[in-house]
Amino acid sequence: MKRLVQIAWLLAFSVFLGGCETLSKSECAVADWRGLGVQDGLQGRVDTAADYYESCTKHGYSVDVNSYRAGRQEGLRQYCRYDNAVRVGLAGKSYLGVCAPNIDVDFRRLQSAGYRVYEAERRLDKLKAEQRGLERDLSDKETPPAQKPKIRSRLAQLDGELNDARDELGYARSKLDRLWDSYR
Numbered sequence: 001m002k003r004l005v006q007i008a009w010l011l012a013f014s015v016f017l018g019g020c021e022t023l024s025k026s027e028c029a030v031a032d033w034r035g036l037g038v039q040d041g042l043q044g045r046v047d048t049a050a051d052y053y054e055s056c057t058k059h060g061y062s063v064d065v066n067s068y069r070a071g072r073q074e075g076l077r078q079y080c081r082y083d084n085a086v087r088v089g090l091a092g093k094s095y096l097g098v099c100a101p102n103i104d105v106d107f108r109r110l111q112s113a114g115y116r117v118y119e120a121e122r123r124l125d126k127l128k129a130e131q132r133g134l135e136r137d138l139s140d141k142e143t144p145p146a147q148k149p150k151i152r153s154r155l156a157q158l159d160g161e162l163n164d165a166r167d168e169l170g171y172a173r174s175k176l177d178r179l180w181d182s183y184r
Contacts, residue, residue, distance in 0.1 A: 028056035033064040034071035041075020044088065044098050082110055082183050086176065089114020092122070106183065113176040120169035127165050131158050 023031065031052075040048060049072075053063040078084070080099035088095060089111040099107045137143050138151045 022055040023052060025059040025061075028059045028061040028063075031056070031061075031063075033067040034074075037068040037071025037073075038075040039071075040068075041072040041077075041098075042079055043075075044079045044093075044096060046096055046098060047072060080107060082106065082180075085110035086114040086180060089116075090118050092118040110179060110183070113172070113179050116172040117169070117176050120165065120172045124162070124165040124169055127158060127162050131155065131162065134158070 033052075036052065037049075040046075047069065049063065049065045049068045052068065053065060056063050076098060080103050085095070085107040092115065095108055095111040097104060097108075134151050134155050138148060138155070143151070
């Protein structure tokens with residue numbers, strides 16, 4: 001059941017993304033279909049040949065779907081590597097389930113572990129930025145004295161949240177390292 005829900009979401013998301021893949025008349029005129037496929041594959045994108053076809057036939061141009069798909073497979077061979085799964089996650093990017101079934105589960109696991117590190121880093125960065133802002137406010141002579149106790153209270157609370165965020169980041173990095181080591 002969980003797998004069916006994942007597939008349904010993937011299909012819905014790919015339809016949403018697919019609608020965005022249009023080419024202008026001038027782009028259709030000079031399109032390198034294999035190159036577009038390679039680019040889409042390298043970026044881990046879903047197959048957009050149908051969208052390119054719809055877009056370019058409206059402008060009177062044909063689409064070499066076979067070249068596009070061959071190029072996309074070439075790009076996916078590079079995208080669907082385990083080290084790239086980690087990079088995708090660490091960059092905060094989603095995985096759209098485009099890798100072959102024999103790689104998909106492991107790719108998804110590594111991407112997710114990388115993404116957890118990304119999220120933990122973002123949370124820590126956000127808390128540090130809030131802390132800097134509050135410290136500026138506290139030292140600012142324009143800040144009303146009545147607000148300063150609230151600022152100090154929030155700063156004290158932030159210390160605990162920052163410690164938790166650092167722990168969370170350390171745990172996420174450690175888990176990613178252990179997982180990555182199991183694939184080497």
